[in-house]
Amino acid sequence: MNFSIISDNLGIYFQGLNNTIQLVSISLVIGLVIAVPLSVIRCSKNYFFSTPVRAYIYFFRGTPLLVQMFLIYYGLGQFELLKSTFLWNYLKEAYFCALLAFALNTAAYTTEILRGGIEGTPYGEIEAAKSVGMSRIKMMIRIVLPSAFRRTLPAYSNEVIFMLHGSSLASVITIIDITGAARIVNSRYYTPYEAFLTAAVFYLVLTFIIVFLFKKLEYRWYAHLRRDHNV
Amino acid sequence: MLLNLHGYGPSILAGTVLTLKVSVFSLLIAMMLGFTGAMFKLSKSRILNVVAQTYTTIIRGIPDLVLMLLIFFGGQVMINQIAPKFGYDSYIDINPFIAGVLTIGFIFGAYMTETFRGAILAVSPGQLEAGYSFGMGKMKVFFRILFPQMMRHALPGFGNNFLVLIKSTALVSIIGLDDMVRKAAIAAGSTRLPFTFYFAVAVIYLVITSCSGVVLGWLDRKYSVGVLKG
Numbered sequence: 001m002n003f004s005i006i007s008d009n010l011g012i013y014f015q016g017l018n019n020t021i022q023l024v025s026i027s028l029v030i031g032l033v034i035a036v037p038l039s040v041i042r043c044s045k046n047y048f049f050s051t052p053v054r055a056y057i058y059f060f061r062g063t064p065l066l067v068q069m070f071l072i073y074y075g076l077g078q079f080e081l082l083k084s085t086f087l088w089n090y091l092k093e094a095y096f097c098a099l100l101a102f103a104l105n106t107a108a109y110t111t112e113i114l115r116g117g118i119e120g121t122p123y124g125e126i127e128a129a130k131s132v133g134m135s136r137i138k139m140m141i142r143i144v145l146p147s148a149f150r151r152t153l154p155a156y157s158n159e160v161i162f163m164l165h166g167s168s169l170a171s172v173i174t175i176i177d178i179t180g181a182a183r184i185v186n187s188r189y190y191t192p193y194e195a196f197l198t199a200a201v202f203y204l205v206l207t208f209i210i211v212f213l214f215k216k217l218e219y220r221w222y223a224h225l226r227r228d229h230n231v
Numbered sequence: 232m233l234l235n236l237h238g239y240g241p242s243i244l245a246g247t248v249l250t251l252k253v254s255v256f257s258l259l260i261a262m263m264l265g266f267t268g269a270m271f272k273l274s275k276s277r278i279l280n281v282v283a284q285t286y287t288t289i290i291r292g293i294p295d296l297v298l299m300l301l302i303f304f305g306g307q308v309m310i311n312q313i314a315p316k317f318g319y320d321s322y323i324d325i326n327p328f329i330a331g332v333l334t335i336g337f338i339f340g341a342y343m344t345e346t347f348r349g350a351i352l353a354v355s356p357g358q359l360e361a362g363y364s365f366g367m368g369k370m371k372v373f374f375r376i377l378f379p380q381m382m383r384h385a386l387p388g389f390g391n392n393f394l395v396l397i398k399s400t401a402l403v404s405i406i407g408l409d410d411m412v413r414k415a416a417i418a419a420g421s422t423r424l425p426f427t428f429y430f431a432v433a434v435i436y437l438v439i440t441s442c443s444g445v446v447l448g449w450l451d452r453k454y455s456v457g458v459l460k461g
Binding site for chain 2: 058059062063064065066067068070071074075076077078079161164165166167168169171172178179182183186190192193196197199200203204207208
């Protein structure tokens with residue numbers, strides 16, 4: 001083991017860390033923004049609206065993220081028509097394609113998680129909202145979604161960790177994230193242990209930080225369930 | 232022809248077979264590791280507890296791809312460092328199939344550990360005691376009492392893990408195994424129709440995951456026969 005190579009190349013790793021954090025956080029935010037309306041539509045009893053959402057979730061949860069990323073990054077180049085539009089300026093960038101694939105993927109999983117939360121709303125809460133004369137939209141925003149968010153927090157924290165792990169795939173399409181940095185160091189010095197173990201440590205620390213932050217958030221959001229609160 | 236895929240249909244199908252092989256073999260490894268891990272976690276020995284806990288924590292904190300690259304490239308270096316000490320001098324190439332199967336099995340063993348641990352805990356201890364009181368040995372109690380009852384509790388988590396596992400097999404294409412993703416990449420390169428081929432692969436994955444879902448649903452009903460459902 002020769003970790004002086006790593007300390008000499010820490011710069012690449014931190015550049016990778018930066019890219020990983022950017023990719024994960026941007027795609028999580030976009031994913032969440034897409035997932036909230038989609039989950040409401042998914043729960044709709046009107047098949048005309050809920051079927052397309054079902055199909056979208058079915059596709060993105062049933063296929064590997066790697067294939068989805070390849071479909072976007074390599075696949076879209078097959079369509080000449082697309083190449084002539086302004087969209088191509090973005091779609092030819094590996095970074096943008098990875099971001100798009102991650103966002104669409106996490107949106108599908110998050111939609112399904114939120115659906116569980118929405119369907120688990122106690123009927124009494126809905127009746128109470130109706131009885132004070134709230135409209136459907138108001139009821140969603142004030143009653144159903146906040147309680148759904150609270151119920152789905154543990155499942156969502158898992159999704160965030162999966163997204164962090166999934167983001168390592170970005171290295172396959174030339175992006176220098178943490179894994180990409182490790183691959184560069186490995187190919188330059190042929191030191192697989194040092195290179196990939198360092199990457200593993202970076203991911204472990206990030207995972208622990210995410211778990212810690214969600215614990216904090218759970219503590220706040222589940223305040224009403226705490227036994228020791230001093231009121 | 233749609234199924235012919237510009238002459239690459241058979242090649243993609245061969246890749247599909249490899250994907251299925253990787254899934255099945257790594258599932259077997261994952262199940263064995265999962266059982267062992269669950270037993271370790273539930274055992275009275277502190278050392279075994281710590282070993283299992285470290286295993287599940289570390290594996291679940293590192294991306295599959297990083298672990299796979301670590302085992303594939305690192306294993307290569309390690310074998311070639313160790314082998315000469317046993318008088319074996321020629322260079323050894325690590326088989327990507329074995330590296331892939333071991334890695335995926337190793338990763339999902341950690342997830343299976345959690346699933347099986349929960350399932351074993353869900354079987355009431357009275358059942359096991361009843362088995363022992365009839366004079367059954369440890370193995371007999373496991374196969375006749377514990378296993379059939381824990382499977383019911385394990386199946387939902389097990390199914391979930393299996394579906395994720397199938398999708399993870401796509402990663403073996405990165406370490407050079409000819410699974411269907413790599414076959415598609417080769418076909419896409421020579422025909423310049425990447426969307427067609429990756430979409431075909433996506434559809435095959437959908438078929439595999441859907442079929443697995445049906446089988447898992449059937450298993451679920453089979454193992455829940457003794458339980459009333461409202």
